[in-house]
Amino acid sequence: MPIDAKTRLVLLLGDPVAHSRSPLIHNAAFRHQGVRMVYVAARVAREDLAAAVAGLRALGVAGANVTIPHKRAVAPMMDTLSPEAEAVGAVNTIVCRREAGAVRLHGDNTDVAGFLAPLRPYADRLRGAPMTVLGAGGAARAVVYALLTTFAPARLTVVARDPAKASRLLEAFAAHDAGGALRAVAWAGAKEAVRTSRLLVNATPVGMRPDATRTPWPHLAGFGPGQLVYDLVYTPETTRLLREAAARGATTLGGLDMLVGQAAAAYTQWTRRPFPDAVARAALRADTASEDAA
Secondary structure: OOOOOOOEEEEEEEOOOOOOOHHHHHHHHHHHHOOOEEEEEEEOOHHHHHHHHHHHHHHOOOEEEEOOOOOOOOHHHOOEEOHHHHHHOOOOEEEEEEEOOEEEEEEEOOHHHHHHHHHHHHHHHHOOOEEEEEOOOHHHHHHHHHHHHHHOOOEEEEEOOOHHHHHHHHHHOHHHOOOOOEEEEOHHHOHHHHHOOOEEEEOOOOOOOOOOOOOOOOOHHHOOOOOEEEEOOOOOOOOHHHHHHHHOOOEEEOOHHHHHHHHHHHHHHHHOOOOOHHHHHHHHHHHHHHHHHO
16 A cells, blocks of 8 residues: 555554564555555653653544553543453553544553453363462553453462552452452562462563563473463563473463454454454564564
């Protein structure tokens, strides 16, 4: 598709964004379906977020995605929120709607659906099981909400460096925790929780390129057969966390399926078209092959 005066802009707001594959996914989908939109990643510092959101209104863009570290901070800047975004308190998708001559911003959280999609085949073994989530930021909030409302875990441990942030997370989801499963621990005291969890989720950016040699959980004794380890990081596709967990017999899931799932839900809202999943995945595979060859 030519880029001309009829082309509408979709942005990714975050810091960092250089690693993101969202432009690859969405631009491949736009080209395939002949949609006159273009997706661009924009690095936005914390102190510039309000100005960036104001720019969405001023420029009349079609919408935006929001990533680390802005998912929670952007929520109060929206005119309306979806039930998922309101429950999670974080926004990863913005839809710009023109109503009565004004641009109104609708915030959604498609991370919930995207996160759950690759877990569906494991539903029977996860229902009522003990689980641990590493991190307490915007991504972790979507994960905790999804796990509580879908699998009713016997225990759901949130591992956080900031006790105040962890306390706010527990308070925010108390209404969804009828069984009293939620608890928070510091990283130093999380070994037993991780070792005994059926599901371990990394909801931090640790291990993301360019720091791919790092891992959020270096204690190999925490991994074993019968455990499912799910890393939301998708660059690299197989992180150090996943390699070490697999070597100890755990089943592993990477972040690409979640990335594609949340992208599909956002794309449909911006374009009002079904998401061409096969096209997006083919573009990702080709990009990965190119990286490997380099």
